[in-house]
Amino acid sequence: MMQSLRDGAHLRRFFSSVAGSAIVAASFVSVPASAFATEELNALVWCDHTDPALVEPFEKANDVKVNLKVYEGTGAALSILDQSRPGDWDVLVIDGVDVHRAIDLDLLAEMPAGALPTADIFPEVRMEANNTKDGKTYAVTEKFGYNTVSYDKSKVDPKDMQDLSVVFSDKYKGRIALYDYYLPMIGLAGLGLGKKTAELSEADMPALKEKLAEMRSMSKQVSDVVSSQTALATGEVDILVGGGEWITAVLSADKPNLDWTIPEQGAVRWAQSIGVMKDSTKQDLALKFVQYIVSPEGQARLATSSCYWAMPANSKAGEHLTDPQKAALRFNEQAEYLKKTQLYPIPSTELDQQFQDAWTEMLQQ
Amino acid sequence: MTATTLEDADRRKAWGFAAPALLWTLAFFVVPFLFMAAMSLWKREGREIVRVWNLDNYLRFFSESALLQGLINSLEITVIVTVLSVLLAYPLAWIIAERVPKRFQRMALILAILPFWTSYVVRSYSWLLVLSKNGVINQMLTSAGLIAEQLAIASTRTATVIGFVHFFVMLLTLTIYSNLIQLSPNYRRAAADLGANAFQTFWHVVLPLTLPGIMTGAFLTFVLCIGDYVTPQILGGNNELVLPQIIMLQLGRRADFPMAAALSIILMLAVTVAYVLCARWLKIERA
Numbered sequence: 248m249m250q251s252l253r254d255g256a257h258l259r260r261f262f263s264s265v266a267g268s269a270i271v272a273a274s275f276v277s278v279p280a281s282a283f284a285t286e287e288l289n290a291l292v293w294c295d296h297t298d299p300a301l302v303e304p305f306e307k308a309n310d311v312k313v314n315l316k317v318y319e320g321t322g323a324a325l326s327i328l329d330q331s332r333p334g335d336w337d338v339l340v341i342d343g344v345d346v347h348r349a350i351d352l353d354l355l356a357e358m359p360a361g362a363l364p365t366a367d368i369f370p371e372v373r374m375e376a377n378n379t380k381d382g383k384t385y386a387v388t389e390k391f392g393y394n395t396v397s398y399d400k401s402k403v404d405p406k407d408m409q410d411l412s413v414v415f416s417d418k419y420k421g422r423i424a425l426y427d428y429y430l431p432m433i434g435l436a437g438l439g440l441g442k443k444t445a446e447l448s449e450a451d452m453p454a455l456k457e458k459l460a461e462m463r464s465m466s467k468q469v470s471d472v473v474s475s476q477t478a479l480a481t482g483e484v485d486i487l488v489g490g491g492e493w494i495t496a497v498l499s500a501d502k503p504n505l506d507w508t509i510p511e512q513g514a515v516r517w518a519q520s521i522g523v524m525k526d527s528t529k530q531d532l533a534l535k536f537v538q539y540i541v542s543p544e545g546q547a548r549l550a551t552s553s554c555y556w557a558m559p560a561n562s563k564a565g566e567h568l569t570d571p572q573k574a575a576l577r578f579n580e581q582a583e584y585l586k587k588t589q590l591y592p593i594p595s596t597e598l599d600q601q602f603q604d605a606w607t608e609m610l611q612q
Numbered sequence: 613m614t615a616t617t618l619e620d621a622d623r624r625k626a627w628g629f630a631a632p633a634l635l636w637t638l639a640f641f642v643v644p645f646l647f648m649a650a651m652s653l654w655k656r657e658g659r660e661i662v663r664v665w666n667l668d669n670y671l672r673f674f675s676e677s678a679l680l681q682g683l684i685n686s687l688e689i690t691v692i693v694t695v696l697s698v699l700l701a702y703p704l705a706w707i708i709a710e711r712v713p714k715r716f717q718r719m720a721l722i723l724a725i726l727p728f729w730t731s732y733v734v735r736s737y738s739w740l741l742v743l744s745k746n747g748v749i750n751q752m753l754t755s756a757g758l759i760a761e762q763l764a765i766a767s768t769r770t771a772t773v774i775g776f777v778h779f780f781v782m783l784l785t786l787t788i789y790s791n792l793i794q795l796s797p798n799y800r801r802a803a804a805d806l807g808a809n810a811f812q813t814f815w816h817v818v819l820p821l822t823l824p825g826i827m828t829g830a831f832l833t834f835v836l837c838i839g840d841y842v843t844p845q846i847l848g849g850n851n852e853l854v855l856p857q858i859i860m861l862q863l864g865r866r867a868d869f870p871m872a873a874a875l876s877i878i879l880m881l882a883v884t885v886a887y888v889l890c891a892r893w894l895k896i897e898r899a
Contacts, residue, residue: 322867348659421764427850430865468767468849477737481744483766596658599866604676607861610853611678611685 284312288532290338291316291324293519295390295552296540304548305539311532321345328354333526337533343518344430344593346377346386355385356525358534363387364541368560371585372518377593386522389540390549392557393507393588394431395514397490399479401504408486411439411510415462419486423466424478426489429606434515434591435489436462444515444589452601459609462488469610472555479505492576496556499575507577509587516588518560543567550576645880652873661870669874682858683878689769689854690838693776694830700777701784702826708785709792721789725782732779736846739775740766743847767849775843780836784829791825792818827893834886839879855879 284306290296294317302313318324321342328336341349349355365373368388378386396408402422407413414423426432434444436458442451467484468474476494478484480502487494491514495505521540523533539545546559547567558576559568565578573579594602652669655662673679708720727735742748743765750762765771795818803813841856850857855875862872887894 320864320867322863322865325867326863326869351659424849467764468851470767470849471845473737474740474846474849477740478744478767481741482746483744596866600868603861603866604678607853607858608676608678610850611681 284310286311286529286532287314288312288337288529288536289314289316289335290340290536291318291327291336292338292340293317294554295549295557296340298548298552298554301540301545301548301552304544305536308539309532309535313536321348325349325352328352334528336524337527337529338521338536339524340389340519340521341386343372343374343377343386343388343391343520344591346520346522347380349522350380350385354525355522356527356530357383357385358387358523358537360384362534362538364561364563367543367563368541369562369581369585372516372560374518374520374590377518378520378522386520387537387541388518388560389521389546390557391516391518391560392493393491393509393514393516393584394426394428394435394489394591395491395507395509395588397475397479397487397494397505397507399482399485399504400506402482402485405506405508408508409510411435411512414486414488414510415439415465417465420465421467422485424475424484424487424490425462425466425469426475426487427469427471428489429602430594431515431517431591432462432489433459433602433606434589437592438512438514438589441512444592447592447594447598449598449601452605456605456608459605460612463609463612491557493555493557496575497553499571509584511587513587513589515591516585517591547572648873649877651870652877654870656866656868656870669871670878672871673874673878678853679858679875682853682855682875683882685852686838686854686856686879687882689772689776689844690834692773693780693837694833696773696777697780697784697833698826698830701781701829702788704781705785705788705792709789721786724785727778728782733842733846735779736775736843739771739778740846743771743774766847767851769848769852771847771849772844775847776837776840779843780833783832783836784826787829787832788822788825791822795821824893827890831886831890831894834890835883838882838886 286309288311290313292315296302297315297317302315305311306313316327318327324339324341325348328339339349339355346355363384365387369391372388372391374388378384378388396411396414398405398408403419407418413419433447433455436455437444437447437451439458439462440451440454447455463469466488468478470478472494475487475490476498479487479490479494480498491507495502495507498505521537523530523537527533540549541561543561543563544567546561546564550556550559550564550568551572556572556576558578558581559565562581565573568576568578577584592602651661653665653667655664655666655668704724708717708724712720730738744750745762745764745766747766749765750759753759754762765774799817799821800813803817808816838854839856841854841860844854844857848854853861855878859872859875859879862868862875
C-alpha cells in the first residue's frame with residue numbers, strides 16, 4: 248500500500264528513504280539529548296518513523312537513542328537483515344501482507360498479546376491472519392490507509408470520483424496518473440473486474456492484463472509517491488488512481504483543492520505492522536517501543552508524520568488528533584471506509600511474479 | 613649492479629606501487645563482479661534462491677518482450693543523449709577555450725558546471741516542475757501566444773532526454789575543453805600556411821585532434837546514462853522503462869537477486885560493447 252512504498256513503490260521508497268536518512272542525519276547534527284542516552288535501540292523502519300516528533304518523546308522518556316534505518320521494500324529489508332549480524336536490529340516495521348515472510352524466516356519474536364492494545368485497534372485492521380501464527384502474536388498493525396482515488400476537486404467532478412468506471416473512462420483520458428506499485432494497482436484492476444482481491448488467481452491474469460492496459464491507455468503517467476504528489480500539485484494530472492489520504496492529507500493545508508475518496512466499487516487497503524526482532528538483545532525495550540508506537544499518543548504522531556500521513560490503527564488516537572487532522576484523514580468516516588475496502592492481494596510467490604510481469608508489460612506498452 | 617638486477621628492482625617497485633590499486637580493484641570490482649555473474653546463473657524459486665547453474669534468467673530476458681524492450685529503450689535514450697550532449701558541449705567548450713579571455717576561462721568553466729553543485733535528485737525534480745503542464749516553459753510559450761494548448765513535455769522520453777542532456781553537457785564540456793586547450797596553436801598556423809580556411813582547419817585538424825576528448829566524454833556519458841535510474845524514473849513518468857528501472861523492479865518487493873544480476877550483466881555487456889567501439893580513442897598516452 249502506500250508504503251507499499253515499501254514494497255512496490257521503489258522510487259517512492261527510494262526518495263522517502265533519502266528524506267528519512269536526511270532527517271536522521273540532521274538529528275545527529277543537532278546533537279539532541281538522546282545523543283547522550285545510556286542505551287540505543289536499532290529499528291528498521293519506513294520513513295514515517297523518522298519524524299523527530301514521533302521518536303523524541305520515547306527517547307526522552309526512556310533515556311534511549313533510537314537509531315532508525317529506512318528501507319524501501321520488503322525485499323530490501325530482508326536483504327539488509329540477511330547481511331546483518333544477529334542482534335543488530337531490535338525492531339522491524341514491515342508491510343502487513345509480508346509479516347509471514349518475516350515469521351517464516353524466524354526473524355520476529357513472539358510478543359505477549361496482553362501487552363498490546365489489540366481491543367483498541369480497528370477490527371478490520373487487526374489482521375490476525377497476518378500478524379499471528381499458531382496463536383502467537385509476532386506483529387501488530389500500526390498504520391493503514393487506502394489505495395483509492397485522489398483528485399483535484401477544482402478540476403474534476405467529485406461525483407465522478409465515486410464511480411471507478413468513470414475514472415477509467417475516456418472522460419478523463421490523459422489527466423490520470425497511476426500509482427507505481429503493482430500489488431494495490433492489480434487489486435484495483437481486480438475491483439474494476441468485480442473480483443475480490445483475495446480471490447485473484449492465475450486464471451484472472453488475461454482479464455487483469457486487459458484491465459491494466461485499459462487503465463494505462465487512459466493515463467498520462469505512472470509515478471511514485473513524490474512524483475504523483477508533484478503531478479497533482481502542479482496540475483500535471485487531475486486524478487491519481489492508487490492514491491489516497493497518504494498522498495493528499497499531508498498537503499491538506501497548502502493544497503485544499505486536493506481530495507480523495509473511496510468509490511462505490513470500493514478500494515484497496517494497505518497496512519503496515521511493527522514487531523520485535525527475535526535476536527534482539529533488548530527485547531523489553533523493543534517491546535516498549537512497539538507499545539509506544541501503538542499507544543494513542545504514538546499513533547497520532549505516526550499518523551501525521553512529516554513523511555506521509557495515514558490512518559492510525561488505534562481507534563483511540565483520535566483523542567490526540569486535531570479536528571483539521573481528523574478531517575484530512577477522514578477519521579470519523581473510517582467505519583464506512585473500512586467496510587468498502589479490501590486488503591490488497593497477498594499472492595503466492597508464483598502469482599506475485601506474474602503480477603509483476605503483467606505490470607512491467609503494462610509499463611512498456 | 614647488473615642491468616638485470618636493476619630491472620628486477622624496478623619491476624618489484626612497480627608492483628609495489630600498483631599493488632594497492634590492484635588489490636582495491638580485486639576486492640571491490642572483480643570479486644563482486646564474479647559473485648554477481650554467479651548469482652545471475654542461479655534462480656529464484658518461491659522464496660529461495662536455488663544455487664543450480666542455469667541460463668533461465670537470460671532466456672527469460674530474451675523471451676519476454678517487456679524486458680528486452682527495456683534494453684532497447686536504454687540504448688535509444690543513451691545514444692540520443694550522447695549525440696545531443698556532444699553537439700551542445702563542443703561549441704560551448706570551444707567558445708570557452710578559444711573566445712573567452714584566459715583570465716575569465718576559469719570563471720566560465722565554473723559557471724558552466726555550476727548545476728553540478730546541486731543534488732542530482734533535486735535537479736531532476738526541478739526539471740519536472742519546469743517541464744510540467746503549468747511549468748515555466750509552458751507558461752512562457754502560452755503567454756507569448758506561441759502555443760494555444762500546453763505542451764505535454766513532463767513524463768515523456770523528451771523530458772528524460774532533457775534532464776540527461778543538461779547534466780552531461782557539463783561533463784562533456786570539461787573533457788572537450790581540457791583537450792582543446794592542450795592543442796598547440798602551431799597546428800592551426802601550419803594549416804593556414806597551407807591555405808586551409810577556418811572551416812577546413814577545424815574539420816581536418818582541430819576536430820580529429822580533439823576526438824580523444826570527445827570520445828572520452830561520450831563514453832563517460834554513455835556509461836553514466838545507460839546505468840541511470842533516477843532521471844528516467846522522475847522525468848519519464850514510467851511511460852517506458854529502461855533497464856535500470858527493470859532491475860529495481862526485481863529487487864523492490866520480490867528480492868529476485870538472480871534476475872537482477874542477470875539484467876545487470878546484460879547492462880555491463882552493453883557498456884563493454886560501447887568501450888570496444890570507443891577504445892581506439894580512449895588511450896591514456898598522448899599520440
